[in-house]
Amino acid sequence: MSIITALEHVVDREHVYPFLVPKQAPTLDVSHKVLLYLEGISVSFDGFKAINDLNLYINDGELRCIIGPNGAGKTTMMDIITGKTRPDCGSAWFGQTIDLLAMDEPAIAQAGIGRKFQKPTVFEELSVWENLELAMADDRDVWSIFNARLNSEQSSMLLETIELIGLQENAKMPAGRLSHGQKQWLEIGMLLMQKPRLLLVDEPVAGMTHQEMDRTAELLISLAGRHSVVVVEHDMDFVRNLAGDDRTVTVLHQGSVLSEGRMSKVQQDPKVVEVYLGE
Amino acid sequence: MGLLNILKNDRGGQIMLGVLLVITILVPLLNLLVPESNPLHVPTYTVTLMGKYLTLALLAVAVDLVWGYLGILTLGHGAFFALGGYAMGMYLMRQIGDRGVYGNPELPDFMVFLNWQELPWFWQGFDQFWFAAIMIMLVPGVLAFVFGWLAFRSRVSGVYLSIITQAMTYALMLAFYRNEMGFGGNNGLTDFKDLLGFSLQEDSTRITLFVLSAVALAAGYLLCRHIMNSRLGRVCIAVRDSESRARFMGYRVENVKLWIFVISAMLAGIAGALYVPQVGIINPNEFSPINSIEIVVWVAVGGRATLYGAVIGALLINYAKTYFTAELPEIWLFALGGIFVLVTLLLPKGVTGFIDKLQQRKEAQA
Numbered sequence A: 001m002s003i004i005t006a007l008e009h010v011v012d013r014e015h016v017y018p019f020l021v022p023k024q025a026p027t028l029d030v031s032h033k034v035l036l037y038l039e040g041i042s043v044s045f046d047g048f049k050a051i052n053d054l055n056l057y058i059n060d061g062e063l064r065c066i067i068g069p070n071g072a073g074k075t076t077m078m079d080i081i082t083g084k085t086r087p088d089c090g091s092a093w094f095g096q097t098i099d100l101l102a103m104d105e106p107a108i109a110q111a112g113i114g115r116k117f118q119k120p121t122v123f124e125e126l127s128v129w130e131n132l133e134l135a136m137a138d139d140r141d142v143w144s145i146f147n148a149r150l151n152s153e154q155s156s157m158l159l160e161t162i163e164l165i166g167l168q169e170n171a172k173m174p175a176g177r178l179s180h181g182q183k184q185w186l187e188i189g190m191l192l193m194q195k196p197r198l199l200l201v202d203e204p205v206a207g208m209t210h211q212e213m214d215r216t217a218e219l220l221i222s223l224a225g226r227h228s229v230v231v232v233e234h235d236m237d238f239v240r241n242l243a244g245d246d247r248t249v250t251v252l253h254q255g256s257v258l259s260e261g262r263m264s265k266v267q268q269d270p271k272v273v274e275v276y277l278g279e
Numbered sequence B: 001m002g003l004l005n006i007l008k009n010d011r012g013g014q015i016m017l018g019v020l021l022v023i024t025i026l027v028p029l030l031n032l033l034v035p036e037s038n039p040l041h042v043p044t045y046t047v048t049l050m051g052k053y054l055t056l057a058l059l060a061v062a063v064d065l066v067w068g069y070l071g072i073l074t075l076g077h078g079a080f081f082a083l084g085g086y087a088m089g090m091y092l093m094r095q096i097g098d099r100g101v102y103g104n105p106e107l108p109d110f111m112v113f114l115n116w117q118e119l120p121w122f123w124q125g126f127d128q129f130w131f132a133a134i135m136i137m138l139v140p141g142v143l144a145f146v147f148g149w150l151a152f153r154s155r156v157s158g159v160y161l162s163i164i165t166q167a168m169t170y171a172l173m174l175a176f177y178r179n180e181m182g183f184g185g186n187n188g189l190t191d192f193k194d195l196l197g198f199s200l201q202e203d204s205t206r207i208t209l210f211v212l213s214a215v216a217l218a219a220g221y222l223l224c225r226h227i228m229n230s231r232l233g234r235v236c237i238a239v240r241d242s243e244s245r246a247r248f249m250g251y252r253v254e255n256v257k258l259w260i261f262v263i264s265a266m267l268a269g270i271a272g273a274l275y276v277p278q279v280g281i282i283n284p285n286e287f288s289p290i291n292s293i294e295i296v297v298w299v300a301v302g303g304r305a306t307l308y309g310a311v312i313g314a315l316l317i318n319y320a321k322t323y324f325t326a327e328l329p330e331i332w333l334f335a336l337g338g339i340f341v342l343v344t345l346l347l348p349k350g351v352t353g354f355i356d357k358l359q360q361r362k363e364a365q366a
């Protein structure tokens, strides 16, 4: 670029410098009905292949159950989708346009992927209400957080969610004092406040009573449609309950897909039978 | 009222600021109105000593902001304090004018001694108070920004971060020891005469500095409390307790840390700037790593993540330090170490945490 044109640019008030344009993730495009693409993904830890050429497609609005024995790589898969772990190879796309492997955790969360951890992680010193407030979808830059005030719409959303998870009595209690099951629910509530397009739920019923399990299944089913939900579990009964007859179940084994289809079909699959009976 | 609102749920802060207000009014009166023969008279020396303590309390509040609420164990805040102090010292040096030993109207004595012919570029502007006032905050702020930007973006945390903050202040100490740096080498800056035309030897100037230190402490406290009352404060606690969880919720942890760190460094700079005219000297020892560690001990003793605990800890330990270094100087470092060990073992939440516990027990009994 010659000096003259450079000067012209400086004088031209309409000229927009590329570095001044705020970096924005491309908008989500699900015109092909698929929300999440994982293709050819492998990860190894010190030579051990935790994920091995994994291919997985999640449709928009789908509720997908992923089962697999301990160590199958379920949590690692979620780590990859949410930006915590970088795969050695493969690609991960959110819709047609958003390349997850080029983004870090906050960017992926802001793009609309929420995650519930296997071990409930709530902010123990903050109250139940404050935990939900922080999770709530809202501007996340420092100045906005500093100036944030709850508007009436947000307060009512908070109230709704806290009732939905049955913790309205505990709103002011530090989250650290909740029971294990209550923490699981709080985490689900926090996930909802984030209004993600895709929910990743890692072993949601661990440590829950049967009653709580049924309520959780109900809640997750009611979420599908508005959100896509990926539930990872190794509790077969819970998955059977959740998947019903018409949802797809994916069986993960040694870091790749062993079998995929309706629950009834998957259960008959000799490979699955072998893995689960061999356990 | 906005100010009262900030303290709404902060009983410790209400008490602390109330006591501070009483002292700020009472001490000057006892100095000016009560005759020296009266035992209630507060000598000017004591007023200045208290003013010095108040600036150190502000420094402790700044450290509590990042350590208590964000979990960043900074062992380099002495550097920000010293930089603020040097900025003030440079202004005070320029105020001396031709009253120095060499009588050079442009150059401070140490530059004449080094045979320098003209004022280095980075001393330009420091003859103006407004310029110095900006630098007092800007220099520590910019250093904290650069340091934090590099460290937090690459996710350096925990012990590693503490070590590099120590390295930062140590490196600055070595640099400031050098005569060629142009900050007076190991003698530092001293022999100050006056500030904005008021002689630093005058009682009235010293009392004003004491009052200003109290005002700065109160304002710094309210600012920190205001931040911690906001959602940003809750995000800080979230980051402290589970950094990765906060990231998965979409918060840019590195930016939160960066801005709080910068604010904290600027507060430390202001504290340093008020400290220097009251002690009359600034030299590279203020950068020494042990100073920064001491600040953390004050906060631990007072009680982390309370802000007012930092004030109490700073006052207690510095009073003890003055006492010990006068009476039993060889014992001081052992005493400090002993206090730290005892507090960590017996009062994990510091003095204020202990008082809280006593009160809760009393309420439970009642």
Ligand SMILES: Nc1ncnc2c1ncn2[C@@H]1O[C@H](COP(=O)(O)OP(=O)(O)O)[C@@H](O)[C@H]1O
Pocket: A045, A046, A050, A068, A069, A070, A071, A072, A073, A074, A075, A076, A077
């Ligand atoms: N950060 C890590 N370092 C080393 N090995 C790991 C790491 N994360 C997971 N693994 C290993 O990868 C395998 C898959 O783990 P994980 O994804 O947690 O399984 P799952 O959630 O299906 O029970 C396990 O054998 C585990 O030990």
Ligand SMILES: [Mg+2]
Pocket: A074, A075, A076, A118
């Ligand atoms: Mg797991």
